[in-house]
Amino acid sequence: MRPGQGLLPLEKAPLVCSLLLQAPPGEFAQVVQDLRALVHDEELLRREAARVGAWHSKNHFPPVQINEHTVLVTRYNDLGGNRFFDPQDKLSFAFYHLSGVASEYRLHDVLLDEGELQRGALHKGLKEYVSCHFPTGNCCVFRKNARKTQIFVACIEAHQYQPSGCWNGLWKSDWTLALTPVTTQVTGIFLLQMHYFNGANLHVTVSKSVSEPLNVTDQSQLSIDFVKLVKAEDTKLHMAILENMQALSEDIWGKNLRRKLPITRTFINWNRLLNEQPL
Incomplete structure (x- = not known):
């Protein structure tokens, strides 16, 4: 009996859904392909892949x-029916x-008012920052209306997908600004995911939320202050991750592993081993 043949369709669906939801960034299509060889139910796999693929x-x-x-595909520019707004x-x-392909472009009417000018200013400032600090980064700023409140959502993503090197990584964040007179509250959500699979299967996920006030004066100044805030929070998280990874490396290589090595009465260059670890 081949793998997956002994399960009923109602039993397969939750398992397929669970595995698809766990697919690391950049690997969704590969997970679908691997599941195809396991479940032997093309109709079920297509249905679950279409449903979970949109969420992914x-x-x-x-x-x-x-x-x-570049335009980012997010829940903030989702128009429904697998259509998105640029x-x-x-x-x-x-x-x-599943394929990551965009097509069927259509004009989408947008009111060119003060809010759209503010969105454009935020996008311009954020794009300059992302271009300088993320070699493979992209960003988009979206606008939403909630009654009389202008809400802007800025999204950043930077990824390195290197399946031939057995690793993939994604850094993303989204920032929400609900403009109110004088001061507005900015809420940011970070998500960092890494997957290393060379002789192992290591998943690392880092998430963080921040909330900071921001003064509102004029369009240009708001864009400048917002980018400064994003840069400061990016740097804090980046430094915290580096410190934690360094501490983890020292703990694994310098303590736990060293105690388990055989006694040979020879010196081991631990710094060299640390430096030779693939990034």
Whole structure:
């Protein structure tokens, strides 16, 4: 009996869904392909892949190239029916979550008022920051209306997918600004995911939420202050991760592993071993 053949369809579906939900960033299509060889139920796999694939994409902000600029696929520009909004060119497009391909572009009307000018200023400032500090980074700023309150959501993603090197990594964050007179509260959510699978299966997930006040004066100053806030919080998280990884490396290599090695009465260059560990 081949793997998966002994399970009923109602038993397979939760297992398939669970495994798809655990797919690391950049590996969803590969997980679907691997499951195809296990479950032997193409109809069920297509149904679950389509359903979970939409969640997976909107949760990991995959970038799409449209007219020589990049748009992120997120829940903030989701128009329903697998269509998404490009705030730069004012277009909507269909996105196929399994292949990562965008098509079927259509014009999407947007009111060019003061709120849209503010969104454009935020996007410009954030794009300059991301271009300088994230070699493979992308960003988008989306606008939402809640009665009379202007709400902007800024999304950042930077990834390195190196399956040939047996590792993949994603850094993403989204920032919500609900503009109110004088002062507004900025809420940010970070998510960092790494997967290393060279002779092991190591998953690392780091998440963090922040909330800070921001003064509101004019469009240009708001954009400058917002980028400063994002940069400061990015740096804090980056430094904290480096410190924790260094402490973890020293604990594993310098203490736990060293105690388990045989006594040979020879010196081991632990710094060299640490430096030779693949990133």
